[in-house]
Amino acid sequence: MDESGEFCEIENVSFENVHSDDLAEVCCSAASSGSNLLKRKLSGDQCVQPVSLLELENTEPYEKRCSSGKMINETMKEMEFKEGPGFGIQDQGMAVPHSDHHTLPDWEMEKMEIIEEVKWFPPSPSPLALDLKLDEKCIKIGRRVKDSRQEDSYFKKNILNDLLLAKSELHNIKDWCLRSARSRANPFELIKSAIFQNRAAIKLANLDALVDFQLTDPKDADGNSIVPNVAEYPELFYFADVCSGPGGFTEYVLWKRGWNAHGFGMTLRNDCDFRLDKFTASSPVMFEAFYGEDGIDGDGDITKGSNLESFSNFVLKNTDQKGVHLFMADGGFSVVGEEILQEVLSKRIYLCQSLCGLLVLRKGGTFLCKFFDTFTPFTVDLICLLWHCFDKLTLHKPHSSRPGNSEKLENCFLTFEYYFI
Structure with missing residues (x-):
C-alpha cells in the first residue's frame, strides 16, 4: 500500500496451477497490512480486483441508497398494488396511507367486554298439556322451500335479504382468508x-x-341442589347427549360431576361417532353410547322414529322410568355451498332433537339444544311450542361461540308440574 492509500498492483505473479486456498493466501500475504485488508472474493481462477479504501469512504451509505419509502413502494408493486383503489381484498378501505406513524395509539378506545347477560323469554301464559295428541287432520304438507328469501313471515324482508346477501359473499372469499378473519373476529x-x-x-x-x-x-326454588355432587348422595346425576360426537358436552359434564354422574348418548356412526378414547379431562367410564333400534350395531340416526323410541326406552329403563336431569343436543352438518339454506336443511334435526329431549327428560330437568338461524316459520313455531312446554327459555349465543357462524343455544328450564326450574 503506498502513501496515497491505494493498493499497489501485483506484477509478475503467476496463478497457474494454484488452488483457491493457496491463491487467497498469496493475495493476503502480498498486502502490507493484514489487519486492515478486506476479504477477497474468488471466482474460478481469477481474483477480484482490490478495492480502494478511499472509494469505500466515499460510498453512499446503504440506508440512503435504499430509503424506506423506496423499499415500501417496491414491495407494494410486487404485491400488485395499484394507485387509486383501497387496500382491501375487494378494493375497499384506505386508498393511501394517511395516519401519523409517530402518534401513539389510544388503547382505551378498544375495550374488551366479557360481561355476558342472559335474556329470558317472558313466561308462557298457558303451558301446553304434555299428553296432547295430534290428529292426522292437523298435519299439513306445505311447499318445498328452495329459496330462504321467501321465509319472511316473522322477519323484516330487508333485514333478511341483507343477512342472506352477507352469507352469499362467503363464496367470494378464499378459504385461508375466511379462516383468518374468523379467528381474528373472535377475541x-x-x-x-x-x-x-x-x-x-x-x-x-x-x-x-x-x-x-x-x-x-x-x-x-329455594336454591338447594336437587342432586348434590357428593359421594354420600344415593342418586346419580343423569344426562343425555345426542348428535354431539366426538363428545365435548359429555366430557365437560363428567369433568364437572366426576363419578356422581351417568350419561347416555346417541350419535351417528363412523366420522361423527363419540371419541371416548380422546377424553383428556375426565373418564368415559360413566357414559354409555347407544345407536338405536339395533343397539350397538345401529346407525345412531336420530331422525329415524325407531331409533328415537329405542333410545327413549333405553334411557327410561336405566333411570327407573324417571328420565334424565339434563338433555343436550349439538346436532349439525356441513352446508358448504348452501349456507343460505342452512336453517331450511336443518329442519328435521331440529324437530327430532326437540322430540328426543321431551321423551327422555324428567320433571326437574333441563333442555339444551343448538340452533342456527331462526327466521323461518318452521323454526319459530317449534321454539314457540317449546316455550309453552317450559317454564323458562332463552336463546343465547355465548362468547365462546365464533362470531363467524350463526349458532345459538336454546336453554330451557322446566316447571315442576310439566318440567321444572
Missing part, C-alpha cells in the same frame, strides 16, 4: 379447547357459568 379464539378434546366443551362451560351452574347442578 376468545386463543382459549381453543383448553383441557378438553374440542371447543364444544368450552361452550357448555360458558353457558353453565351464565346460569349459575344449574346445568350441571340443578337447584330447586
Whole structure:
C-alpha cells in the first residue's frame, strides 16, 4: 500500500496451477497490512480486483441508497398494488396511507367486554298439556322451500335479504382468508379447547357459568341442589347427549360431576361417532353410547322414529322410568355451498332433537339444544311450542361461540308440574 492509500498492483505473479486456498493466501500475504485488508472474493481462477479504501469512504451509505419509502413502494408493486383503489381484498378501505406513524395509539378506545347477560323469554301464559295428541287432520304438507328469501313471515324482508346477501359473499372469499378473519373476529379464539378434546366443551362451560351452574347442578326454588355432587348422595346425576360426537358436552359434564354422574348418548356412526378414547379431562367410564333400534350395531340416526323410541326406552329403563336431569343436543352438518339454506336443511334435526329431549327428560330437568338461524316459520313455531312446554327459555349465543357462524343455544328450564326450574 503506498502513501496515497491505494493498493499497489501485483506484477509478475503467476496463478497457474494454484488452488483457491493457496491463491487467497498469496493475495493476503502480498498486502502490507493484514489487519486492515478486506476479504477477497474468488471466482474460478481469477481474483477480484482490490478495492480502494478511499472509494469505500466515499460510498453512499446503504440506508440512503435504499430509503424506506423506496423499499415500501417496491414491495407494494410486487404485491400488485395499484394507485387509486383501497387496500382491501375487494378494493375497499384506505386508498393511501394517511395516519401519523409517530402518534401513539389510544388503547382505551378498544375495550374488551366479557360481561355476558342472559335474556329470558317472558313466561308462557298457558303451558301446553304434555299428553296432547295430534290428529292426522292437523298435519299439513306445505311447499318445498328452495329459496330462504321467501321465509319472511316473522322477519323484516330487508333485514333478511341483507343477512342472506352477507352469507352469499362467503363464496367470494378464499378459504385461508375466511379462516383468518374468523379467528381474528373472535377475541376468545386463543382459549381453543383448553383441557378438553374440542371447543364444544368450552361452550357448555360458558353457558353453565351464565346460569349459575344449574346445568350441571340443578337447584330447586329455594336454591338447594336437587342432586348434590357428593359421594354420600344415593342418586346419580343423569344426562343425555345426542348428535354431539366426538363428545365435548359429555366430557365437560363428567369433568364437572366426576363419578356422581351417568350419561347416555346417541350419535351417528363412523366420522361423527363419540371419541371416548380422546377424553383428556375426565373418564368415559360413566357414559354409555347407544345407536338405536339395533343397539350397538345401529346407525345412531336420530331422525329415524325407531331409533328415537329405542333410545327413549333405553334411557327410561336405566333411570327407573324417571328420565334424565339434563338433555343436550349439538346436532349439525356441513352446508358448504348452501349456507343460505342452512336453517331450511336443518329442519328435521331440529324437530327430532326437540322430540328426543321431551321423551327422555324428567320433571326437574333441563333442555339444551343448538340452533342456527331462526327466521323461518318452521323454526319459530317449534321454539314457540317449546316455550309453552317450559317454564323458562332463552336463546343465547355465548362468547365462546365464533362470531363467524350463526349458532345459538336454546336453554330451557322446566316447571315442576310439566318440567321444572
